[in-house]
Amino acid sequence: MIDWPSYNRSLVQRxxxxxxxxxxxxxxxxxxxxxxxxxxxxxxxxxxxILAIGYIRTSFHLPYRQTEGIVKATGKRLPAxxxxxxxxxxxxxxxxxxxxxxxxxDDDLIISIDSTxxxxxxxxxxxxxxxxxxxxxxYLKIHVAVNIKTKEILALIVTDGKxxxxxxxxxxxxxxxxxxxxKKIKSVLADGAYDSNTNFEYLQExxxxxxxxxxxxxxxxxxxxxxxNRESRLQTKDLLKWKxxxxxxxxxxxxxxxxxxxxxxxxxxxxxxxxxMLKEMMIKVSLYNxxxxx
Numbered sequence: 001m002i003d004w005p006s007y008n009r010s011l012v013q014r015x016x017x018x019x020x021x022x023x024x025x026x027x028x029x030x031x032x033x034x035x036x037x038x039x040x041x042x043x044x045x046x047x048x049x050i051l052a053i054g055y056i057r058t059s060f061h062l063p064y065r066q067t068e069g070i071v072k073a074t075g076k077r078l079p080a081x082x083x084x085x086x087x088x089x090x091x092x093x094x095x096x097x098x099x100x101x102x103x104x105x106d107d108d109l110i111i112s113i114d115s116t117x118x119x120x121x122x123x124x125x126x127x128x129x130x131x132x133x134x135x136x137x138x139y140l141k142i143h144v145a146v147n148i149k150t151k152e153i154l155a156l157i158v159t160d161g162k163x164x165x166x167x168x169x170x171x172x173x174x175x176x177x178x179x180x181x182x183k184k185i186k187s188v189l190a191d192g193a194y195d196s197n198t199n200f201e202y203l204q205e206x207x208x209x210x211x212x213x214x215x216x217x218x219x220x221x222x223x224x225x226x227x228x229n230r231e232s233r234l235q236t237k238d239l240l241k242w243k244x245x246x247x248x249x250x251x252x253x254x255x256x257x258x259x260x261x262x263x264x265x266x267x268x269x270x271x272x273x274x275x276x277m278l279k280e281m282m283i284k285v286s287l288y289n290x291x292x293x294x
Contacts, residue, residue, distance in 0.1 A: 108186035
């Protein structure tokens with residue numbers, strides 16, 4: 001049952017976070033640290049301030065010029081105001097760490113892995129149907145690992161739409177393991193797109209329980225991974241029991257994360273260069289995780 005008063009308060013807090021200028025308290029210290037031993041023109045604005053502007057722009061779907069106007073109107077206490085061109089350049093050069101998260105419980109992680117497509121243009125469906133054209137620019141593909149307990153995104157990889165899911169599982173799991181503080185991954189939940197002997201062998205090496213649905217025509221073979229053969233037997237014998245035992249239904253937490261990001265921040269990117277698209281997606285995921293922690 002949803003606690004609606006608590007949920008409403010969390011939505012209000014999101015606005016407080018976006019327009020909080022607590023960064024003024026550390027403005028001078030951060031600039032001094034950033035400009036230490038720097039060659040060339042010194043920084044005028046700290047990275048934390050630029051990231052806050054990026055959050056505001058992403059949350060309200062603003063172009064850079066309107067973002068400059070918002071900053072000028074609300075930041076009367078600021079020492080200076082950046083131009084839209086300066087905001088654009090600094091945001092696309094930021095080092096955005098989406099992996100800074102704190103897990104308070106002592107349980108091992110259970111992560112859900114999946115991918116989704118993001119449009120690289122916001123041209124409406126009406127134009128596609130009217131002129132009978134396809135999206136020639138293609139799609140971005142974002143691959144995520146989600147903590148099923150907190151619904152936070154623990155790892156993010158952005159590729160073009162032609163990269164198959166099966167090749168990304170190892171990278172996602174490695175990213176999660178590299179950013180854990182002595183925590184282990186108990187299980188990985190994934191659909192049949194991640195079914196391969198290579199992935200099962202990798203999970204066996206890492207001592208991670210796989211909850212990967214194997215293909216319907218899978219057979220037990222000496223050539224296959226021992227772990228994959230075991231999962232294939234269990235699924236063939238009683239698929240519903242296997243799903244309950246492996247908590248396979250929790251895999252939909254990844255779909256929930258995708259739905260939240262697309263509803264809050266849009267299912268397209270406004271950037272035109274791939275590196276800038278990557279930065280835009282990282283800001284969206286970072287802001288999504290920030291909202292999840294409220």
